[in-house]
Every structure is written in C-alpha cells, then in structure tokens.
Amino acid sequence: MILAVAGGKGGVGKTTLAYNVAAALDAVVVDADLGMADLPGGRGPDLHDVLAGEADPIETLRAGPVDVVPCGRTLAGARAADLRRLEAAVAAIERERGTVVLDCPAGRRADAGVPLAVADACLLVVSPRAFALADAIRTRALARELDAGLVGCAVNRVTEEPPTDAIADALGAPAAVVPADPRVGRSVAEERPVVDAAPDSAAAEAVRELARRVPR
Amino acid sequence: MDLTWDIDREGDASLVRCRVRNDDAVPRRVRIESRLGAPVLPPRRGGLPESGWDEAGVTLRLDPGERRALGFAARAPPTDPPVEIADVEAVDTAAESVSEEPIAGVERSGSATAAALRRLGDHRPPRAATAGGAGELKDASPAERERSSSPTGDASPGESAASDVDDGDTFDDDDTFDGSDTFGGGERDADPDDSPSASRGPTEWFDAVGTRLDAVEARIDRAERLTDADLAAATEAVAEADGVEELSGLDQRVAADATRLRELSERASALAARAAETEAPVEALEQLA
Numbered sequence: 286m287i288l289a290v291a292g293g294k295g296g297v298g299k300t301t302l303a304y305n306v307a308a309a310l311d312a313v314v315v316d317a318d319l320g321m322a323d324l325p326g327g328r329g330p331d332l333h334d335v336l337a338g339e340a341d342p343i344e345t346l347r348a349g350p351v352d353v354v355p356c357g358r359t360l361a362g363a364r365a366a367d368l369r370r371l372e373a374a375v376a377a378i379e380r381e382r383g384t385v386v387l388d389c390p391a392g393r394r395a396d397a398g399v400p401l402a403v404a405d406a407c408l409l410v411v412s413p414r415a416f417a418l419a420d421a422i423r424t425r426a427l428a429r430e431l432d433a434g435l436v437g438c439a440v441n442r443v444t445e446e447p448p449t450d451a452i453a454d455a456l457g458a459p460a461a462v463v464p465a466d467p468r469v470g471r472s473v474a475e476e477r478p479v480v481d482a483a484p485d486s487a488a489a490e491a492v493r494e495l496a497r498r499v500p501r
Numbered sequence: 502m503d504l505t506w507d508i509d510r511e512g513d514a515s516l517v518r519c520r521v522r523n524d525d526a527v528p529r530r531v532r533i534e535s536r537l538g539a540p541v542l543p544p545r546r547g548g549l550p551e552s553g554w555d556e557a558g559v560t561l562r563l564d565p566g567e568r569r570a571l572g573f574a575a576r577a578p579p580t581d582p583p584v585e586i587a588d589v590e591a592v593d594t595a596a597e598s599v600s601e602e603p604i605a606g607v608e609r610s611g612s613a614t615a616a617a618l619r620r621l622g623d624h625r626p627p628r629a630a631t632a633g634g635a636g637e638l639k640d641a642s643p644a645e646r647e648r649s650s651s652p653t654g655d656a657s658p659g660e661s662a663a664s665d666v667d668d669g670d671t672f673d674d675d676d677t678f679d680g681s682d683t684f685g686g687g688e689r690d691a692d693p694d695d696s697p698s699a700s701r702g703p704t705e706w707f708d709a710v711g712t713r714l715d716a717v718e719a720r721i722d723r724a725e726r727l728t729d730a731d732l733a734a735a736t737e738a739v740a741e742a743d744g745v746e747e748l749s750g751l752d753q754r755v756a757a758d759a760t761r762l763r764e765l766s767e768r769a770s771a772l773a774a775r776a777a778e779t780e781a782p783v784e785a786l787e788q789l790a
C-alpha cells in the first residue's frame with residue numbers, strides 16, 4: 286500500500302501529518318519533497334541519491350520511532366533527481382516493508398504529480414482557511430487524473446470549529462479534524478509521533494481515524 | 502495537409518519550427534519526418550520525449566481543421582526543406598481507443614508516471630541556481646584550509662579582509678549558508694573533520710552572513726576608493742593593500758560580488774515577504790497545550 290499525503294499548498298502540515306499517519310500505520314515515510322525536504326535527515330544515502338541512480342532504495346531506510354527515507358537538502362541533488370526512478374524505488378520499499386507513506390511537495394509540478402501517480406491512494410491535508418482549500422481542490426483534481434483514490438482529508442491545525450462538511454463536500458471525501466496541538470507540531474523534529482507521545486489526545490485520535498481509512 | 506516551416510541555426514544545431522494543418526474533413530494521422538542529417542532531438546519534459554516523437558520525426562493525429570505547432574532540434578546543418586510529410590492516413594476512429602493505449606505506456610502505473618511527467622511542469626531548480634554549488638564546495642575546501650594554515654594566515658582583522666579579497670569566492674566556498682542545514686546536506690556530511698556548526702543558533706547564522714557581507718563591503722570600499730581616484734588616493738589604497746598584486750583581479754571579484762549580492766538580495770526580499778505573510782498561531786497553540 287502506497288499512500289501519498291498531498292495538499293497543494295505549502296505549510297499546511299503535510300510533512301507532520303505524513304509522519305504521524307505513518308506512525309499509526311506502522312509504515313515507512315518517504316520524504317518525496319525533493320526541493321524542500323522536511324523530515325529528519327541522516328548521514329547516509331537519501332532519496333536524491335536513489336533518484337540519481339546512485340543508491341539502492343533499501344539502504345536509504347533510516348530506523349527511528351517511524352522509519353524514514355530521508356531526502357537530500359541540496360538544490361543540485363534536486364536537479365539531478367530523475368522522477369522516472371521514483372516508482373521502482375517506492376515499489377522496492379513497499380515490497381520490503383509493506384506500507385509506504387509519501388510526503389509530497391506543494392504545487393502542481395511534476396514532483397508533486399509523480400508521487401500521486403505512483404501512489405495507490407492519497408490523503409489531502411488542508412488548513413481551515415479558504416485559500417488553502419482552493420489549492421487542495423486543484424490537487425484533488427490532479428490526484429483524480431493520476432488515479433490516486435482519495436481516502437480522506439485532514440483539516441489540520443484547527444483552533445476554531447471549521448466548516449468540516451463544506452470541506453468534505455468540496456473535496457468529496459470524509460474530513461477528519463486534527464486539532465492544533467503543539468505536540469503534533471513538535472513530533473517530527475523530536476521524532477515522537479503523537480500516537481506515542483500523547484495517545485489519548487484528540488490529535489492522536491484524529492490521526493488514528495485517518496489511518497483507519499487507509500485500505501490495507 | 503498543409504505544412505509550413507522555419508529553420509534557425511544555433512551553434513552546430515538547427516532549430517526547426519513547423520505548423521501543420523489538417524485541411525481535410527476527416528481526422529488524419531500524419532507522419533512528419535526530419536530531413537536533417539542527424540537524429541531529431543524532440544521536445545522533452547522531465548527527460549521524457551513528448552508522446553509521438555522518435556528520432557526520425559513525429560506522428561500526430563489531427564482532427565478536421567486542427568492546427569498544430571511543433572518544433573525540434575538536430576545537430577546538423579540546415580537543409581531545405583528541413584521536414585517532409587512522410588505519410589498521411591485516415592484514422593479509424595473505432596480502432597483508435599484500442600490502438601492508442603499500448604503506445605502510451607507499458608503498464609498502467611508506468612504510464613501514469615510518464616503522463617505526470619509529460620503534462621506537469623518541470624520540478625527541477627534552474628541550472629543557474631546550482632551553478633557553482635555543490636561541486637565547488639568540495640573543491641574549495643582544501644584550498645581554503647591550505648590558505649588558513651599558511652604563515653600569512655595569522656590574521657589581524659585587516660589582514661583577514663585582505664585574505665578574503667584573495668579567495669574571491671565569498672559566497673561559494675564555505676559554510677555561509679549551511680548553519681540552518683538547508684543547503685549543506687550530504688556534501689558537508691562527507692567531511693567530518695570540517696564539521697559545520699550544526700548547533701549554531703539562528704542569530705549566529707545571521708552573524709555569519711553579516712561577517713561575510715562585511716568582507717564584501719571591505720572589498721567594495723577598496724574598489725570605490727580606487728574608482729576615479731587621484732594618484733595620492735590610489736597610492737594610499739595600494740599601500741594599504743600591501744602592494745598592487747594584492748589588488749589584481751579586484752574588479753572581476755567586485756563584479757562577481759555585485760551579481761551575487763543582487764541574487765542574494767532578490768532571494769532575501771522574496772523570503773522576507775514570505776516570512777511577513779505567515780502568521781503562525783503560536784499563542785493559540787500554547788494556550789491549548
């Protein structure tokens with residue numbers, strides 16, 4: 286099972302959600318944001334090396350509370366990355382580990398589209414603001430064209446009651462509300478997924494709810 | 502079938518533009534082939550040729566009255582005509598849906614990746630953004646170390662400015678930008694004894710940038726004093742720089758500084774604008790914590 290976590294707009298919490306949903310799914314999370322990697326890095330080979338044909342995908346796996354395939358931080362690496370290699374690389378990780386979560390970049394360029402094309406399903410992350418929803422709708426259209434079924438959307442960092450039904454209608458998928466919780470915000474940097482750090486919190490329940498929607 | 506063309510010479514390559522129009526009342530499949538003496542370099546996106554192209558030409562399906570513009574390059578001198586219509590055939594619309602599929606891709610998901618690459622914009626940062634980047638990082642470091650271990654490297658502030666004039670690579674050659682772990686990445690990791698300041702705070706990061714800019718400023722000051730300088734001022738500047746050889750290449754370095762500073766300034770103001778746009782609800786989050 287390959288799940289893409291996408292959202293169109295930057296800064297809505299795709300990386301954080303990808304990391305935490307991967308924890309709930311006991312999956313590997315792949316940092317597919319070639320130009321602006323956000324998941325913890327490492328010293329070994331990374332996704333840039335894999336996409337440049339210089340490393341085996343399996344050797345990039347970095348063990349942690351959630352296993353990560355990190356992505357390089359250099360522009361040169363992003364430039365050398367050949368997205369045609371992504372599918373085989375992700376498939377190899379899937380064979381090895383079962384479930385793979387792809388943390389997708391923002392935008393509608395090839396680096397955002399190819400992970401959606403490679404994925405079996407996708408999860409959209411929106412922030413409860415109108416302009417972010419417009420981007421999510423465009424990404425939704427892209428995912429539909431590229432045949433990545435939408436399993437749900439996460440309305441992230443909610444501080445006030447959001448128009449969840451309107452969002453769910455606009456995107457055509459059930460919307461789960463992830464309340465603003467600093468433990469979620471810190472989870473990636475501290476490598477403590479919220480389902481472990483605060484299993485009883487509302488945020489952890491929302492993450493588990495999203496994970497339950499992912500077919501396996 | 503109506504075909505017009507236009508050809509340009511660019512270095513040792515020929516660039517061909519053509520327009521083709523189906524003036525029949527039925528859909529046609531047309532094969533257009535290059536007559537240039539080298540393989541066709543078709544339009545590409547994400548490294549993949551657009552669909553329909555091969556190294557001899559392109560096959561297109563045109564609806565009645567449809568016009569299409571296309572272009573390609575070839576490493577060969579121009580010929581006249583550069584392209585010709587090799588074949589026109591009727592399109593069997595019934596067989597169409599079946600025959601198109603195997604061409605598009607080997608299997609569903611493979612073609613999905615190809616489709617995404619063909620249709621979506623290129624994700625790669627422009628070449629200019631990486632020129633003088635990672636490759637030079639590595640090369641510059643040993644030279645830098647050699648210089649700092651040489652006897653002239655025992656620096657008073659004045660001399661360190663002068664040695665900065667020497668290296669001329671202010672923005673390229675060391676860890677100005679990687680305190681935040683944004684650009685450093687693998688290159689730095691490969692080099693443990695030159696460990697970058699991973700633990701540097703954000704203020705120190707800006708301090709480092711400030712120091713760099715100070716060095717550039719010193720260089721520009723010197724260039725300014727030499728601009729339209731009278732003999733006395735010029736002599737003074739040369740004396741201060743420990744001889745005229747210290748000033749050699751100053752003009753190129755200052756010109757390079759100007760370019761880099763302009764790039765830096767554009768990037769910095771774009772980032773500042775984005776930073777000003779954000780409004781992270783930290784307080785609300787803290788209250789909820």
